[in-house]
Amino acid sequence: MKQAESMITVDSLVKRYGNFTAVNGVTFQVQKGEVFGLLGPNGAGKTTTLEMLVGLRKPEEGTAFIGSFNIRKELQKVKEVIGVQLQSTTLFELLTVEEILQMYGSFYPKHLPIAELIDDMILTEKRKSRIKSLSGGQKQRLAIALALVHDPWVIFLDEPTTGLDPQARRTLWDIVLKLKKRGKTIVLTTHYMDEAHVLCDRIAIMDRGELIALDTPETLVRNLHAASAISFSVSSEVDLNEWAKVEGVTKADCKEKEVVLYSDDLQLTLTSLIQTASERQIALEDLQTRTATLEDVFIHMTGRSLREE
Structure with a gap:
């Protein structure tokens, strides 16, 4: 060989x-x-x-x-x-x-x-x-x-x-x-x-x-530096830099009106996220939390889903 x-x-x-x-x-x-x-x-x-x-x-x-x-x-x-x-x-x-x-x-x-x-x-x-x-x-x-x-x-x-x-x-x-x-x-x-x-x-x-x-x-997955992912949708224009300032967020991604925040401290980030949304009077729709996955890695690196045509 x-x-x-x-x-x-x-x-x-x-x-x-x-x-x-x-x-x-x-x-x-x-x-x-x-x-x-x-x-x-x-x-x-x-x-x-x-x-x-x-x-x-x-x-x-x-x-x-x-x-x-x-x-x-x-x-x-x-x-x-x-x-x-x-x-x-x-x-x-x-x-x-x-x-x-x-x-x-x-x-x-x-x-x-x-x-x-x-x-x-x-x-x-x-x-x-x-x-x-x-x-x-x-x-x-x-x-x-x-x-x-x-x-x-x-x-x-x-x-x-x-x-x-x-x-x-x-x-x-x-x-x-x-x-x-x-x-x-x-x-x-x-x-x-x-x-x-x-x-x-x-x-x-x-x-x-x-x-x-x-x-x-x-x-x-570990290189995302995040154990958890929080995803939600908003009706207004997404300002990713502002969402990235939420406490505990290590990375932030978005696709159109959907935002995904990655965090190593899920409770801290959730608390800060809800407080931030309340202060700005922004409704968080379809809020979900989950463990970070390979799909998150791919979206973060390419900006699109693996199964996207």
Whole structure:
């Protein structure tokens, strides 16, 4: 490997489409056995970054290594050691679960036992079912099984739970955590902050083609310097500087008429906030308090919600 501890080394990747730079000099490393999250709203560049790593797009500048293999010079070797589940996977819907896994397995010199793979993906009862009859969650689990059939070193999952119901999402989470226990290196993109917090050892936040933060979920939240968030709406124009002067506030953000104040002393800040609003005769609407989250980190850093279109 290029570096003993790293399974993936990304160095200054750039991808352009005409005058538009989709990915602008992204650099990071992923450790062996790590679940690494790429987060960002649509257009942030996370999917393009993933597609360059798996050989679907060619970078204009920079390069990356999967293990010891250079994605620009040894792409065939890279493809032998990675498994990929894309946002949309087109499957042969008249084949059964068992048949399509056997077909994919035949593409490789060796593959995992198909029966075990079906059991691992919780598809045992569907092994003889045609793909067209599967639910959304079952199709996603099958897509992951297809990515795993050749026992890859690294698994890329591009928004694996988008569109799934809560139970199906949790089932996918369990599968990802099981793969991590087996020592697989996993890179996933997601629109869900709770998913990233549960699954990822480290998270890279992308916005407008650039990497703007990289750390563990806990450290990213801690760097807000606030244990609590207080959100409310006002009917008047927001003067963020004035709200930031409320006692105990460490950071203040706003989006249109909604204000979010971050504080390490919730009681002090609430008391001061209500007093300030009363003195100015401002009605606080939809007042809520909660523990600060990764979503707060993202909004603070980018000024927009993760799931914003």
